[in-house]
Amino acid sequence: MRAFSYEKPANPSEAVARAAEVEGAKFLAGGTNLLDLMKHEIEAPAHVIDVNGLGLDEVTETEDGGLRIGTLVTNTALSAHPRIRRDYPVLTRAIAAGATGQLRNKATTGGNLLQRTRCPYFFDTNMPCNKRSPGSGCGALTEGAFSRQLGVIGTSSSCIATHPSDMAVAMRVLDAIVETVTPSGMTREIAVEDLHLLPGDTPERETALMPGELITHVRLPAPVGGTQAYHKVRDRASYAFALVSVALVRQADGTGRVALGGVAPKPWRRADADAQLPNGAAAVMSVLLDGATPTEENAFKLTLAERTLAAMLKEA
């Protein structure tokens, strides 16, 4: 860990103003990911702006019947919130499938969206990684590399890392909207769909956020109803990142929405794949995973995704 300076501002506008002023500043919320990355020197911010004093830890109702979630609401609190449990159960299930009770107590809503990949080559600073060290190459794409956990779609020849979040997959299937404050103090909205970028040849650019832009809230539109489910597949029963996860909202008429985790650099969803839901899992995946470029080690994820959705459709 590199030495860094630290401050704890009192309101969001002060936080973004400071982030704009101080070069190399990072926001610290729950710290469940950033602090680990700093210990490995994968992240080495010169200045840490602790946002835990900003409030932003309430869930309020919106005029359209949706919910507005403060960025500092913990994963535990969010998953247990009565309105979330009643009207957005896919979100409760996704959060509860992630990490452990201790981590969920610390992890925040905004921080969860911004967590970074768990690719082993990203985490080992002896290894090449275009995301960590642009231009150094992709350690996971060399002959004989370990890629079983990594992405199968939306990846590039520069990077095959996945976004590790479970919560984000549910947010994606619910069409959540991220509210931010920009460094100049303006507020803006970003659809969660547009928050995460695909790697292309710049895998170090992971989100649409400007440097110093702060997520303040995540907004859920009015409840979409239907039967909601989240199935996370992993080798052990708990405390592991998804090999494949599926978030599903299915209406009584068979239509609905589906998003995948564990397969791509962002929660993976396509409107034209949603439209195939009445035709079954194979039809959905033939669209949703069209163009996949798996490695030999992780090609099973294509079959696994389809079979997982099939199991869920049978229940839904």
Added chain:
Amino acid sequence: MKFNSPVETNLFDDAKIIGKPTQRVDGPLKVTGTAPYAYERNDAAPDALYGYPLGAAIGHGRITAMDAEAARNAPGVRAVVTTLDIDPLEKGMNNVARLFGGNEVQHYHQAIAVVVAETFEQARAAAARIDVTYEEGEAADLDLDAAFRRVEGSGEPDTLFGDVDAAFRDAAVVTDQMYHTPGESHTMMEPHASTVDWSDGGDMTVWTSNQMINWNHQSIATTFGIEPERIRVESPYVGGGFGAKLWLRADAVLAALGSRAAGVPVKLALPRPMVMNNTTHRSATVQRIRLAANPDGTLKGIWHEAAAYCLPGGRGENATAQTPIFYAGETRRVKNHVLDMPLPETADMRAPGEASGLMALEIAMDEMAEALEMDPVRFRIINDTQVNPSDPDIPFSDRHFVECLERGAEAFGWAERNTSAGGRRDGDWLIGHGVAGAYRGALVLPSGARAILDGGKLIIETDMTDIGTGSYTIIAQTAAETMGMSLDDVEMRMAHSAYPVSSGSGGQFGAPSSTSGVYAACMALREKIAGNLGLQDPTFADGNVVSGETRMSLSDINEEVSAEDAIEWGDFQDGYAMGTFGAHFVEVGVHAYTGETRVRRMLAVCDAGRILNPVTARSQVIGGMVMGVGAALSEDMALDRGRGFFANHDMASYEVAVHADIPDQQVIFLDTLDGVATPLKAKGVGELGLCGAAPAVANAMYNATGIRVRDYPLTMDKFIDQLPSI
């Protein structure tokens, strides 16, 4: 004490303390966080500074330059020692790669520098400032499968008896399959850690986390070229070892070098991401097993050939360890190949040999039972043996494998098992049942102790370690039993190089060996007390020494009485095969769509002689079963074949079983006694619980799905295409 003949009756036959359920005597220290572990010796070395290691960044090759200037000038740094600063150190016992010194890199994360600083954070930050230039070695062929094929059939068999070729030619049923087990990491909770005071470069004190005080002591002397008398080693509490801490490792070496360079005590724990590649692991294996059987189920032949890798001069896993002796059969051919590969060092991990070997052999037994259309429990019973099959003049000292199978089958409800592979369902889950046999050798080592009676208190001194197994407790029980005293009167002093040399902890030899050594010391103390008091053949009971009309409380003996002795094992044991036996029964559910596999219940039946303490013994067995679930379903050191290192080197990505993976576990101990094994008629049980647990899961998975997977871990990527279509 020489153990020269099988024991008939002795004081343990009327045991009041040994064999009784007894909570850990060190439990309160552990649950209150006051047991002093190696990295937290603030009691002994309150001024210790922080050491932090740097590991090599390449698989193998050499270092051409190191620039540590920035590290030396970093805040708080008191010393930096790089591997180029010193000549290669001598190697301690069973160290295959050098622990430090010189420019050669033999494996990834081999230690190449240590930084000492005033805080942990300063040391870690400075270590990252060291600039290293490497010249990478030639890419190596790390394909163990291909290497096995190249050597298959070559070399003298390790075991060969009977006409194997004829047996396989004439047999009614033959099976022949390849099996794979992956590299496994011990992944104990406490990483390798030491605090060392070598401040003046003279006498050295090492507070460490190690299973073997004496081996460690000798190895430190060898490594640094100093007299053993100048070295003190203590390891009173060890947060798990599983074989990873049998040998001297880089933590102690770097802490010592750092201490000498900085002139202060230094503590150093290996960072978790370094443990997997810097230390040792269980090598992967490739195994081919051929079985030949008669229609009645008797085995005509077993042909087991295996390969494992190691660094040149090292030892790989011998997956054939159990094959010469576990089952009956008139012919056998067994060969293990250990192949050189430039990978991190391989060495012992819990039940080295049998753990991997049974993962294959017990699937093979299941496959043969199926080919014979025979109950796999019945098939194993038919092939029990009471003698060493390769030398029928050698009987087993005590073997109740059949009883393990029968008791287990009854307790598990084996008769109600699923009998059509893939045929039983519970919702989306395919349900299956599996059985596997368990065998692990019953090794014993010489072991010594000192027993001191002091004012009614019994003090036991031995360098024996307690690696979480319960040694403190069973040794105290043994001493109290032998002296006729209460457990509360015993004070345990262990794991210090000033105390008599014991067996140490490993190979499940610790419990039987060390309790025998303490028994020997206590018997010597009894003799001394009797001599001092002029008593003939006194008895010791209820805190008294009694002979004829004389009865004296041991607390009334004012003068301290001390005796030291060790157990030495007589040659007569060579006339027996000694082992521990068991049977595992497992029920699994395999998700019919996703292939996720979850264990629903487990049962182990163990035959390991007298169970010294059912509480700690059960804990050992269920711990082994948990490790078996990990081995079956998730543990896999992921080799980057291009770079020659294990890429998933942390606990997030090397998946040991977690609580949610572990269902109801039952353990049944057979009430057996083995008078050939030890004076307490006891054998080890710490590794038996692992042996056979993983293949029982594998066989249950086959029973659930009808799909046979022979490549561990049995993850869905290996069989999802064969699951029922959707």
